[in-house]
Amino acid sequence: MIEIQNISVKLDDFKTDYSLYVDNGEWIGIIGQSGSGKSTLLNLIAGFIYADTGSIRINSMEINSMHPSERPVSCLFQENNLFPHLSVYENIAIGISPSLKLNASEKKQVQDTLNYLNLSDKSNSDIGILSGGERQRVAIGRIVLSNKKILLLDEPFSQLDPNLRIEMLNLMRKIRDEKQLTIIMVLHTPVEAVSYVDRFIQIKNGRINRNIKPAEYSLEIS
Amino acid sequence: MRKYNWLIPGLLASFLILVIIIVSLFGIIKYSSFKLILEIINDRYIQSIIYFTIYQSLISCFLSILIALPLALTIQKYVKYRLVKIVLSLAWLSFISPVIIGVFAIIKLHGISGWISGVSLFVTGEKLEYIYGFNGILIAHIFFNVPFALRMILGSLNTIPNELWRVAIQNNLNRWQLFKILEWPAIRNNILITSAIIFCLCFTSFVVVLILGGGPKYSIIEVAIYYALKIEFNIDRAVALGITQIALASFLALLILSFTKNYRIEPYTKINLKIPNLQSNNYKILTYDIFIILVGIAVFLLPIIALIVSCLKVINFYSLIGNTGLLNSLYWTIILGFSSGILSVLLSIMLLMTLKILILKYKIKWLAVMIELSGNLILILPPILLATGIFLSLRNIFNIQQIAPYVIIGINCLTTIPFSIRILGSDYIRISSIYSRLFDAYNIKGLSRILKYEIPMMRSSIATSLAISVTLSMGDLGVISLFGSTDIRTLPLYIYQSLGSYRMDNAAEGILLLLILTTSIIFIAEQIFGEKK
Structure with a gap:
């Protein structure tokens, strides 16, 4: 369970104050206008920004002062998730061994991940020749391999075409169900995620404005 | 005929540039012969100078990169702090200020009467004497080039996307892995470019070697030309050395042009590193960081502090006003510097006006290359040559003293044209290609298009190129030392002569004025005219 209590950070003139509870295995969609503080919430959970006050607990463990690598969270961004000079295989392998020196068991895990994501034929490919969807699948492969239970997704599929976005959402659902992951996802087109997320959270001016059930959200936009 | 009006500015500018170059080459060729070239090959002194020129450039380049690389990797973590930003700005200033100011700063710190020697005298009872010769040349080149290399490496690190830093941190990459996987791929290409530029800067480092070389033993080709002309009155040797310099400089120009074709150097103020949470509480890492930063401070901050302190000591308004030699030098520095700078920007714009149409409209590449080449020819013809x-x-046709100001303006203008073209070119071509259809649609053309639309839109790059051209011209010591006299003397020559006769207070007064003058020009260009609207 993720428990966020009044975490506050001041960034220039912008001040946040979030309180949020997320159950294990839950999939949260974050919505709100640009500049409202959606990505800031993810950055606070990931540890890329440290909170001035308040507390963040994951499974009852205080993580406020933890280094990003020690937190049980992985991130997927809209772009620049991959190191351009490394191959597909190496980009995934970083998730298990940053030195890229893998033992037999680790090599098998990377290969299994490549197979799982239908990327085995691209194993030695350069990142530059991959399509947008393939790149995100490689990044997801690394996240899967790192075996962290919370996924923070910052508009990860907004640069893909609508069909591919749905395909990626299906993939995320499959991974979540199989690996028992908790997902917090900033959404660019919330309407597409209605049948995937457990609830929406609307953020306004650095605060959580309200919780919305997917059915409720569908009703609102219709 | 009006159809070809656009050719006039470029061809006229090329013609003016070529006239100066042809007149100069005529003088050199008149004194050169096959016998002379054979002498160049066999003269042991010239061979040793060529060897030393290359050797000191290689060592200076290697040491500058060796210091700048760990410094950049460390300092990137602390760039967000105001104090670090100020230090970086001071370092950048040391790179773009006239070389003689930096040389004076080095002497104030490392000279026989400098701070380090003072400490040695206090501790061991003996003064240290190491600044003149190879050591001094290396120390000065490191002082000038480490800030430049630092700037280039930080610029490369700045291109790493924020997200990748986060991926790296989240996946717990250690310091070595961060360097290998994230930082090195971003900076490795730039290291090569930076090394090439530093090598060329050291290869033609006239002022540093003239002042700190300590005599003919540690000399580079350009300084040897100066000695041959000014001390030995040996025109044959000057010409022989000149031909050698042209051959080597042609190779270097090709090297530097091929490496830096599309590279634009931005000041530190435009670096905005976005690296998240790289600071560490690890004791060992913090100790290493502090050590590296102290090395950086020793390399470029201590000389600057020594310079500022010595300048502050001599601030005496009445003494400055009463020093007519100094004020006369200030007058000529302003007149010659601004004349060359303005002329350089004007000729560059004229070249670009024609180049733009050749490239964008007619796509006549060969003519564009020829015109651009005329502006860059100076790269293989060092100013002293x-x-x-x-x-x-001209010595048999005119009284050289009478035409000296025009010659100085002309040569200094030529030396800065490659910089002006580089700074103005990309902006001018970009603006022209974006707005060409709009200009055509509203029939905006001719002089009104240039004066009312293109130049106002290029305000920032014109200000930058003018500031750089003016300050480079003001900092010249080579041409002015050949053509200058007691009547026509700029601040660098005044400082050089004061240093030569151990009048350190006079030199410090000159340094102070030159520093205020050049810093003000750069500040006004960047902060007031440089802001893009």
Whole structure:
């Protein structure tokens, strides 16, 4: 369970104050206008920004002062998730061994991940020749391999075409169900995620404005 | 005929540039012969100078990169702090200020009467004497080039996307892995470019070697030309050295042009590193960081502090006003610097006006290359050599002293044209290609298009190129030392002569004025005219 209590950070003139509870295995969609503080919430959970006050607990463990690598969270961004000079295989392998020196068991895990994501034929490919969807699948492969239970997704599929976005959402659902992951996802087109997320959270001016059930959200936009 | 009006500015500018170069080459060729070239090959002194020129450039380049690389990797973590930003700005200032200011700063710190020698005297009872010769040349080149290399490496690190830093941190990459996987791929290409530029800067480092070389033993080709002309009055040797310099400089120009074709150097103020949470509480890492930063401070901050302190000591308004030699030098520095700078920007714009149409409209590449080449020819003709050629060509026709100001303006203008073209070119071509259809649609053309639309839109790059051209011209010591006299003397020559006769207070007064003058020009260009609307 993720428990966020009044975490506050001041960034220039912008001040946040979030309180949020997320159950294990839950999939949260974050919505709100640009500049409202959606990505800031993810950055606070990931540890890329440290909170001035308040507390963040994951499974009852205080993580406020933890280094990003020690937190049980992985991130997927809209772009620049991959190191351009490394191959597909190496980009995934970083998730298990940053030195890229893998033992037999680790090599098998990377290969299994490549197979799982239908990327085995691209194993030695350069990142530059991959399509947008393939790149995100490689990044997801690394996240899967790192075996962290919370996924923070910052508009990860907004640069893909609508069909591919749905395909990626299906993939995320499959991974979540199989690996028992908790997902917090900033959404660019919330309407597409209605049948995937457990609830929406609307953020306004650095605060959580309200919780919305997917059915409720569908009703609102219709 | 009106159809070809656009050719006039470029061809006229090329013609003016070529006239100066041809007059100079004529003077050199008149004194050269096959016998002379054979002498160049066999003269042991010239061979040793060539060897030393290359050797000191390689060592200076290697040491500058060796210091700048760990410094950049460490300092990137602390760039967000105001104090670090100020230090970086001071370092950048040391790179773009006239070289003689930096040399003076080095002497104030490392000289026989400098701070380090003072500490040694206090501790061991003996003064240290190491600044003149190879050591001094290396120390000065490191002082000038580490800030430049630092700037280039930080610029490369700045291109790493924020997200990748986060991926790296989240996946717990250690310091070595961060360097290998994230930082090195971003900076490795730039290291090569930076090394090439530093090598070329050291290869033609006239002022540093003239002042700190300590005599003919540690000399580079350009300084040897100066000695041959000014001390030995040996025109044959000057010409022989000049031909050697042209051959080597042609190779270097090709090297530097091929490496830096599309590279634009931005000041530190435009670096905005976005690296998240790289600071560490690890004791060992913090100790290493502090050590590296102290090395950086020793390399470029201590000389600057020594310079500022010595300048503050001599601030005496009445003494400055009463020093007519100094004020006369200030007058000529302003007149010659601004004349060359303005002329350089004007000729560059004229070249670009024609180049733009050749490239964008007619796509006549060969003519564009020829016109651009005329502006860049100076890269293979070092100013001191150009001045030598003009001196040899005109000495029997004119009274050299009478035409000296025009020759100095002309040569300094030529030396800064490659910089102006580089700074103005990309902006001018970009603006022209974006707005060309709009200009055509509203029939905006001719002089009104240039004056009312293109130049106002290029305000920032014109200000930058003018500031750089003016400050480079003001900092010249090579041409002015050949053509200058007691009547026509700029601040660098005044400082050089004061240093030569151990009048350190006078030198410090000159340094202070030159520093205020050049810093103000750069500040006004960047902060007031440089802001893009």
